[in-house]
Amino acid sequence: xxxxxxHLSVAKGFTAMxxxxxxMDANTFQFFTRNPRGGKAKDIxxxxxxxxxxxxxxxxxxxLLAHAPYTLNPAAEKEETRRFAFEAMSDDLxxxxxxxxxxxxxxxxxxxGQGTEKGIELISELLNSVLFEGMKTTVLxxxxxxxxxxxxxxxxxIAEIISKTDLDKYLGVTLDTCxxxxxxxxxxxxxxxxxxxxxxxxxxxxxKAIHLNDSMNTLGCHKDxxxxxxxxxxxxxALAAVINHPLLRELPFYLETPLDEGxxxxxIKLLRSLYK
Ligand code: FE
Ligand code: FE
Ligand code: ZN
Numbered sequence: 661x662x663x664x665x666x667h668l669s670v671a672k673g674f675t676a677m678x679x680x681x682x683x684m685d686a687n688t689f690q691f692f693t694r695n696p697r698g699g700k701a702k703d704i705x706x707x708x709x710x711x712x713x714x715x716x717x718x719x720x721x722x723x724l725l726a727h728a729p730y731t732l733n734p735a736a737e738k739e740e741t742r743r744f745a746f747e748a749m750s751d752d753l754x755x756x757x758x759x760x761x762x763x764x765x766x767x768x769x770x771x772x773g774q775g776t777e778k779g780i781e782l783i784s785e786l787l788n789s790v791l792f793e794g795m796k797t798t799v800l801x802x803x804x805x806x807x808x809x810x811x812x813x814x815x816x817x818i819a820e821i822i823s824k825t826d827l828d829k830y831l832g833v834t835l836d837t838c839x840x841x842x843x844x845x846x847x848x849x850x851x852x853x854x855x856x857x858x859x860x861x862x863x864x865x866x867x868k869a870i871h872l873n874d875s876m877n878t879l880g881c882h883k884d885x886x887x888x889x890x891x892x893x894x895x896x897x898a899l900a901a902v903i904n905h906p907l908l909r910e911l912p913f914y915l916e917t918p919l920d921e922g923x924x925x926x927x928i929k930l931l932r933s934l935y936k
Contacts, residue, residue, distance in 0.1 A: 662903060662935040664690035664872075665720035666915040666924035674712030674759075682715065684925040685932070689720040690765070690914040693752045696730050701751065709758050721869070722912035725800075725834070725869055726756060728766035734786035735769030735779035735811055742782065745769070750790045753797060760796035763869055765834045767802050768821060779811040784824035793826040800834040800868055804914035805842035805884035813843045813850040813882070822866070833862060836871035836916075837902060838887070841894055844880035848898040854905050864907055872899065872913040872931075888917045889927045900934040909935075 665686035665877070668677045670693075681689045695763040716724065734745040749766065756764055771779030792797065801821060806813030822828050835858070841847055845854045858864060874892030876885035890896030902908060913931070915924050 661687070662901075662908075662932055663688055663912040664915070664931055665722075665912070666917075666921070666928070666935055667691065668921070669767045671722050673705065673708045675708050675715065678712040678715030678721075679686045679846070680921065681693075681721075684921060685928055686865040687719060688724055688912045688914070688925075690725040690727055690916070692729065693726050693755070693764075694729055694748070696727075698872060699729075701755065704755060704758065706758070710828055712761065721854060721927065723869075724759070724762040725912070725914050726759075726762065726764045726797075728752060730767065732766060733769045733772075735774070737772050737774055737834045737858035742786070745786055746789060749786065753790055753792075753795065753799070756797040757795070758900035762797060762798050763832070763834075764797050765800040765802055765869065767804060767810070770809045770817070771811055775813055776817060779809070780817060780820050780824065782823050783811060787821070787825040787831070788827075791825070791830050793827065795830055797830070797870060798832045799830055800832045802834045802871070803836055803839050803843070804843075805836075805837075806882040807842075807884045815858055819862045822862070831866070834869040834871055834917065836873065837894060837899065838871070838875040838892075838916075839884060841875050841879055842877060842881050842883050842885075846879055847902065848879070848894055851898070851905060855905070867908075867911065870902065870908060870911055870913045871916050872902065873916050874899065886916055886918055888919060888923070889915070889930065896934075900931075903931060903934065904936050 874887040
């Protein structure tokens with residue numbers, strides 16, 4: 661069975677997200693750990709979390725994907741911004757222990773002119789300070805489109821961050837189809853080659869999740885504008901090949917297309933019909 665869900669709002673709580681996912685015929689979902697632009701996370705309601713855990717077990721959900729806020733930038737030049745990244749991520753990872761065996765996804769960061777090498781160094785420094793022995797969450801680095809000074813625009817950059825992190829056993833990768841396409845990886849015409857490259861540079865075992873999005877732009881544009889499934893530069897045929905690929909088909913897929921829950925339910929239905 662295809663493991664698929666979409667991004668849901670955490671505003672109504674954890675149990676509510678589980679119910680919403682079921683309504684959409686999803687068997688996983690993604691959510692922001694706090695306001696995407698930063699700020700305080702809501703107080704923890706244990707009953708609410710237990711309600712979600714029951715739904716995920718009863719319905720055989722794939723791992724959930726918690727997404728760090730966009731403003732989290734461990735590669736920033738300002739110490740204050742880096743301190744926020746540290747505080748938000750360490751707090752998020754502590755909270756995630758209440759929701760064990762799931763994933764925590766973050767954008768590696770932007771080096772803001774300090775250079776990629778410096779950025780990589782700062783990102784692995786953060787990981788070395790927030791990962792802890794025995795943790796129950798796998799932290800996923802998201803592949804980026806390479807807009808501005810984003811780090812993680814190539815498989816090499818992701819691999820380097822991993823190699824500089826001590827507790828790398830708790831690290832994995834989320835491949836975002838829109839981002840890698842915008843970064844210049846031709847998943848439309850050469851999906852096999854791209855995955856071979858991923859395997860050679862990062863190792864396919866690190867690949868834990870797919871953000872399934874079409875792109876508003878063209879190959880290598882470095883833009884990062886998500887489009888609805890089948891309506892963009894990647895197209896339906898290529899995205900159907902992604903969900904059916906032998907190396908990918910067992911992974912969980914998360915939609916981040918510009919649609920509401922009703923629209924996402926339609927996309928889930930479409931993708932289930934294309935899963936062989
Ligand atoms: Fe993301
Ligand atoms: Fe993404
Ligand atoms: Zn994006």
